[in-house]
Amino acid sequence: MITLLTDFGVTDYFVAAVKGVILSINPQAQIIDITHEIPAQDIFSAAFTLGACYHNFPAGTIHVAVVDPGVGSKRRPLIIEAGGFHFVGPDNGIFSYVYSRESEINVFHILSEEYFHRPVSPTFHGRDVFGPVAARLSLGDRPDALAERIDDYVKFVIPQPEVNKKTGPIEGSIIHIDRFGNCITNFTTDDLSSGQSMIMIRMQVKNHEIKRFGTHFEQAGGKDDLFAYPGSAGYWEIAVWCGSAAQVLGVRVGDKVVVDLNR
Amino acid sequence: MITLLTDFGVTDYFVAAVKGVILSINPQAQIIDITHEIPAQDIFSAAFTLGACYHNFPAGTIHVAVVDPGVGSKRRPLIIEAGGFHFVGPDNGIFSYVYSRESEINVFHILSEEYFHRPVSPTFHGRDVFGPVAARLSLGDRPDALAERIDDYVKFVIPQPEVNKKTGPIEGSIIHIDRFGNCITNFTTDDLSSGQSMIMIRMQVKNHEIKRFGTHFEQAGGKDDLFAYPGSAGYWEIAVWCGSAAQVLGVRVGDKVVVDLNR
Amino acid sequence: MITLLTDFGVTDYFVAAVKGVILSINPQAQIIDITHEIPAQDIFSAAFTLGACYHNFPAGTIHVAVVDPGVGSKRRPLIIEAGGFHFVGPDNGIFSYVYSRESEINVFHILSEEYFHRPVSPTFHGRDVFGPVAARLSLGDRPDALAERIDDYVKFVIPQPEVNKKTGPIEGSIIHIDRFGNCITNFTTDDLSSGQSMIMIRMQVKNHEIKRFGTHFEQAGGKDDLFAYPGSAGYWEIAVWCGSAAQVLGVRVGDKVVVDLNR
Numbered sequence: 001m002i003t004l005l006t007d008f009g010v011t012d013y014f015v016a017a018v019k020g021v022i023l024s025i026n027p028q029a030q031i032i033d034i035t036h037e038i039p040a041q042d043i044f045s046a047a048f049t050l051g052a053c054y055h056n057f058p059a060g061t062i063h064v065a066v067v068d069p070g071v072g073s074k075r076r077p078l079i080i081e082a083g084g085f086h087f088v089g090p091d092n093g094i095f096s097y098v099y100s101r102e103s104e105i106n107v108f109h110i111l112s113e114e115y116f117h118r119p120v121s122p123t124f125h126g127r128d129v130f131g132p133v134a135a136r137l138s139l140g141d142r143p144d145a146l147a148e149r150i151d152d153y154v155k156f157v158i159p160q161p162e163v164n165k166k167t168g169p170i171e172g173s174i175i176h177i178d179r180f181g182n183c184i185t186n187f188t189t190d191d192l193s194s195g196q197s198m199i200m201i202r203m204q205v206k207n208h209e210i211k212r213f214g215t216h217f218e219q220a221g222g223k224d225d226l227f228a229y230p231g232s233a234g235y236w237e238i239a240v241w242c243g244s245a246a247q248v249l250g251v252r253v254g255d256k257v258v259v260d261l262n263r
Numbered sequence: 264m265i266t267l268l269t270d271f272g273v274t275d276y277f278v279a280a281v282k283g284v285i286l287s288i289n290p291q292a293q294i295i296d297i298t299h300e301i302p303a304q305d306i307f308s309a310a311f312t313l314g315a316c317y318h319n320f321p322a323g324t325i326h327v328a329v330v331d332p333g334v335g336s337k338r339r340p341l342i343i344e345a346g347g348f349h350f351v352g353p354d355n356g357i358f359s360y361v362y363s364r365e366s367e368i369n370v371f372h373i374l375s376e377e378y379f380h381r382p383v384s385p386t387f388h389g390r391d392v393f394g395p396v397a398a399r400l401s402l403g404d405r406p407d408a409l410a411e412r413i414d415d416y417v418k419f420v421i422p423q424p425e426v427n428k429k430t431g432p433i434e435g436s437i438i439h440i441d442r443f444g445n446c447i448t449n450f451t452t453d454d455l456s457s458g459q460s461m462i463m464i465r466m467q468v469k470n471h472e473i474k475r476f477g478t479h480f481e482q483a484g485g486k487d488d489l490f491a492y493p494g495s496a497g498y499w500e501i502a503v504w505c506g507s508a509a510q511v512l513g514v515r516v517g518d519k520v521v522v523d524l525n526r
Numbered sequence: 527m528i529t530l531l532t533d534f535g536v537t538d539y540f541v542a543a544v545k546g547v548i549l550s551i552n553p554q555a556q557i558i559d560i561t562h563e564i565p566a567q568d569i570f571s572a573a574f575t576l577g578a579c580y581h582n583f584p585a586g587t588i589h590v591a592v593v594d595p596g597v598g599s600k601r602r603p604l605i606i607e608a609g610g611f612h613f614v615g616p617d618n619g620i621f622s623y624v625y626s627r628e629s630e631i632n633v634f635h636i637l638s639e640e641y642f643h644r645p646v647s648p649t650f651h652g653r654d655v656f657g658p659v660a661a662r663l664s665l666g667d668r669p670d671a672l673a674e675r676i677d678d679y680v681k682f683v684i685p686q687p688e689v690n691k692k693t694g695p696i697e698g699s700i701i702h703i704d705r706f707g708n709c710i711t712n713f714t715t716d717d718l719s720s721g722q723s724m725i726m727i728r729m730q731v732k733n734h735e736i737k738r739f740g741t742h743f744e745q746a747g748g749k750d751d752l753f754a755y756p757g758s759a760g761y762w763e764i765a766v767w768c769g770s771a772a773q774v775l776g777v778r779v780g781d782k783v784v785v786d787l788n789r
Binding site for chain 3: 009011012013016020024073122127128
């Protein structure tokens with residue numbers, strides 16, 4: 001099983017070319033799209049999206065992630081073994097959530113060009129490098145047959161909230177905005193809860209105060225009411241009933257979220 | 264075989280998470296997307312779309328439909344047996360076209376939480392409830408092993424035209440607008456035909472009169488000419504050659520369509 | 527293996543209906559989407575997109591391409607054998623790139639209606655004609671059992687640059703614009719290179735001069751700098767780093783590109 005996550009979009013031939021090349025190598029491969037609608041060149045969004053679902057797939061799944069502004073340059077093509085999965089893609093931080101969550105990680109720099117699709121286009125390694133390598137892995141090839149282990153892979157820092165349950169307000173940030181305009185913060189459920197009970201009393205974003213908390217959307221109150229809840233990716237999120245919290249708040253990824261805890 | 268119909272969009276991790284969970288339970292499942300682009304929370308559009316294609320799939324297909332503004336509340340999760348298919352989704356009317364078309368219908372309220380994906384997110388039952396249940400059904404589990412039969416399921420009234428072939432004009436409505444802007448009415452082919460011959464002489468929507476009728480687009484006449492034809496979903500539709508009938512007419516779902524029959 | 531390329535979009539039931547019908551005939555069929563986002567009725571864009579990836583699929587793949595403004599009229603439904611593949615779709619030029627690239631081509635006019643999905647909607651041959659025929663081919667039916675060979679199929683002229691390496695500037699055109707706004711010209715790599723070395727010294731589009739050439743995006747220079755490179759579809763393309771070359775240039779498909787060669 002091979003998943004694909006890219007910023008290729010679905011209007012052009014790009015995704016089909018990758019799939020065709022994979023299926024030409026391994027016609028039995030089962031290919032699942034994660035998404036191809038990552039905003040162009042947005043490695044951070046790709047990393048979050050991969051991090052939110054890679055673990056839902058069966059052990060042994062090969063996850064191919066290609067958001068790759070440096071395609072054709074010296075940035076290294078990688079295979080990663082972690083969490084019972086393989087990952088294939090560029091060494092640009094796209095696997096940062098995987099690195100931060102998995103304890104045993106082996107990262108390999110792909111050196112053998114034997115299995116590349118020829119000629120290798122310097123602008124389309126999805127088709128010519130990453131797809132074929134994933135197809136080889138799905139046939140049982142081992143990473144160390146294609147690649148050399150490295151330790152100096154690129155990993156960006158995933159912003160963590162300053163959590164101190166003994167003192168005053170703590171500060172986090174928006175790490176993702178989904179297609180509904182829901183704003184995913186970097187507060188985990190544990191950060192803001194103590195056992196079964198929530199210990200947050202106030203959440204502030206820009207000049208907006210979120211006072212309504214709950215677990216599901218029907219508790220969200222009236223139109224345009226801001227509403228926070230523990231989201232399905234494991235983080236607290238901010239939503240607006242039938243609307244876009246991102247628009248109501250006027251926020252972008254990276255903006256600050258301040259929380260008061262009740263203690 | 265499992266189909267998915269949602270309003271999750273394809274930019275986020277949502278659809279992939281559902282698929283990953285299903286494939287973790289049944290790696291042999293063949294998953295087909297109906298669409299994930301139902302307008303957010305538009306149960307009526309979801310119901311129409313499901314109704315227009317569920318019967319094209321092989322007997323035994325499991326159709327998962329999740330447009331679910333009430334997720335996490337007390338609305339019931341359902342399994343339905345009808346027409347040789349299974350359906351899985353929330354009890355909010357999304358299966359209304361199925362209920363209205365199939366004669367033998369068994370509706371089950373999912374009670375057993377044994378197979379849910381843990382922890383169950385109150386905002387993502389597609390991943391944690393409906394996906395896993397569909398995967399269990401695809402492995403041969405029977406609905407009555409997971410769920411309890413009910414009769415008071417939610418069903419909205421599908422608007423029917425007032426058809427009286429003996430009297431004056433009859434009145435129907437727009438029940439769907441597709442991505443080309445074609446307007447699907449609730450007049451079936453039978454409503455407006457008598458054997459092979461069409462008996463409609465005039466169709467009116469707002470202040471627009473449609474005078475041109477036919478069976479395929481090349482008969483549509485010039486640019487901006489309104490054109491009505493028996494559409495592929497079994498209903499009369501209104502189109503504009505190379506344009507959007509919805510825009511030309513200025514209509515929305517629910518707007519009135521009046522027809523004069525020739526008798 | 528069956529691929530689908532259409533202008534149906536992914537918001538309606540159209541694509542699912544085609545897949546359902548195929549899988550009802552051959553439940554073992556593996557269906558891959560090329561794209562369903564071809565601009566409505568844009569046969570030229572469909573032809574380019576198919577041409578850019580059909581050859582990446584395994585031999586024996588059945589490519590179904592349906593952008594079909596003449597659906598329901600007398601335009602003929604076709605099966606084509608070429609390059610080790612089958613192609614199924616309308617006789618409107620959508621297979622022009624296939625015709626121009628493959629040397630042995632057999633084109634068949636589908637006459638037998640035995641396998642059509644009934645009743646055949648005059649507006650949805652994807653579901654009722656092309657899908658079922660592709661499904662039959664995937665079961666091993668031979669084209670000549672369903673169709674009659676013809677030679678007068680529709681083929682549009684793919685614009686070729688006027689290449690004369692001995693004289694002055696040569697003139698080509700934009701044949702495609704991708705979702706990033708990259709402009710694909712009809713200059714092949716061979717047209718503008720001599721062995722390993724590039725022989726182009728200047729490229730002009732409208733009143734813009736492209737002076738920067740390279741092989742991959744990181745060489746593209748600053749924001750809004752125009753940049754030309756040999757693209758992954760085998761043609762020279764024009765891009766802008768983190769932007770849309772089509773917008774910067776103000777071009778559309780068909781616009782002229784002039785090149786000076788160094789000789």
